[in-house]
Amino acid sequence: MxxxxxxxxxxxxxxxxxxxxxxxxxxxxxxxxxxxxxxxxxxxxxxxxxxxxxxxxxxxxxxxxxxxxxxxxxxxxxxxxxxxxxxxxxxxxxxxxxxxxxxxxxxxxxxxxxxxxxxxxxxYMPNGNLYDWLHPMNNETKILDFHLRIKIAIGVARGLVWLHHNNFLIIHGNLCSSCILLDRNFEPKISNFGGAMFFSKSGSKELRLIQSDVYKYGVLLLELILGQDFYMPKETFKERISHPSTTIDTLYRAVDKSLIGRGNDAKIFSLLDIARGCVKPLPDERPTMLQVYKMLMDVKKINNGIEDYSETLTETDTTFTGFSDDNIELEIIEI
Structure with a gap:
């Protein structure tokens, strides 16, 4: 287009x-x-x-x-x-x-x-962008613990669910860590919508475009867990992740050292598995963002050790100007 x-x-x-x-x-x-x-x-x-x-x-x-x-x-x-x-x-x-x-x-x-x-x-977002936290310059000391990383991963996924699974469809098209802004509580805010595409409904072509957002989210999730900058040629990244020799164990050995040995290893393995699903070479094999969000919530529940329903999609997450009934809850339907 x-x-x-x-x-x-x-x-x-x-x-x-x-x-x-x-x-x-x-x-x-x-x-x-x-x-x-x-x-x-x-x-x-x-x-x-x-x-x-x-x-x-x-x-x-x-x-x-x-x-x-x-x-x-x-x-x-x-x-x-x-x-x-x-x-x-x-x-x-x-x-x-x-x-x-x-x-x-x-x-x-x-x-x-x-x-x-x-x-x-x-x-203004006082904590800047996610890229600067993951890749600090000039020997800056910036630490994102596991709790904050999974909070950011869930928040970005929630935002993409809202963009993809609503009574409209918005394809971001340029998702990356530098366009994820962080407020004072490290709640993520997706920015940089200059290349975004808006559709009133989704067809087969739009569904393919959705999978491009899913892929970029997978790269973002890997960057969050591994702490590595993956903004390299697309084919090089695909080859590294989808190569048969690249297993979950292989990826785990590349995990950000600040996350290792802190009781979160099982959750890290789960996040790596989710990320690998998002960056599968064939778009049809990738999950939807709603499926990703649900999987992340399962990981969060494991992390807390109890059932945690604090991160639900409510009507306050799905409001937009011009909508006549402030109390109506928009149904989130998996495509």
Whole structure:
């Protein structure tokens, strides 16, 4: 599916027509999705985008920490580089994050479109991203114990279940540890929806796309347990994991040493087995994210030594703006 096809599908599903030039007549439609914030306010909140407020940068733009008036939380302001391609990604994120809300999806606070400026404003996540915790730089000491790792694994899975198994379908398409943000309690928030695809229902083609998210989740789960950076050529990774000589025992020998010998070995073996299922070469052999979530909950119960039903999918996990009945519980159906 081309970028233009994705744009048309998004526009049709949301009942809007947009021009990527973001003309003034287009702004009221966007204001239905999220709060419009002036560039002057964001400029002041970041102290003129001062470098000491810079908390991240990449191919899309720069991310700044900001304190906005009338908000009871810190914000993270993404200032996109001036590019037509990035304008489309900004639009996609705004459309999806503006309409759909979930505990494991990064909260969008607002947006700014003025002249050539394109900015999105998110709730600030004080513990940064998962990649930096798993691969600290410059001899930093960052430790994620097993409890936090399984909490993060479950939270990301819960978010993907909500995206995949709802009365709509969203394919993230770019899941990785650097786009998993962590709040003060290490609750994970999936971010980076610039390349996401939205569908009102799923067919055979969409189901294949879902399995791509499942595969990437499997890589993420292995990264969580092994502590290794798997962002290598796709075929190289597939060959290593699916090779007949690569057994669970082989993978266990590569487990992050900080997790070994702490009474969690049985749970680690179970997580490795789940991850291997997610990265099977044939997409049809991979589990759905709902199946993965249920397996992770079984592992969590073993970890606690008791039945633990605290991580259930409730109506608060499946709300989105514009839904008429706040009390209705959306049925999660396995595809």
């Amino acid at each position: 081309t970028g233009e096809d994705r744009r048309r599908k998004l526009e049709e599903e949301h009942g809007m027509r947009f021009d990527y030039s973001f003309s003034s007549g287009f702004i009221p439609d966007l204001e239905k999705l999220s709060t419009r914030i002036s560039f002057t306010a964001l400029n002041n909140a970041t102290e003129s985008f001062d470098e000491h407020n810079l908390i991240g940068f990449g191919k899309k733009g720069k991310l700044y920490k900001a304190k906005l008036p009338y908000y009871d939380c810190l914000a993270a302001v993404k200032r996109f580089y001036n590019s037509r391609c990035l304008v489309k990604q900004c639009f996609s994120e705004l459309m999806i994050l503006g309409k759909f809300k979930h505990i494991n999806i990064v909260p969008l606070l607002g947006f700014c479109i003025e002249s050539t400026e394109r900015l999105l404003v998110y709730k």
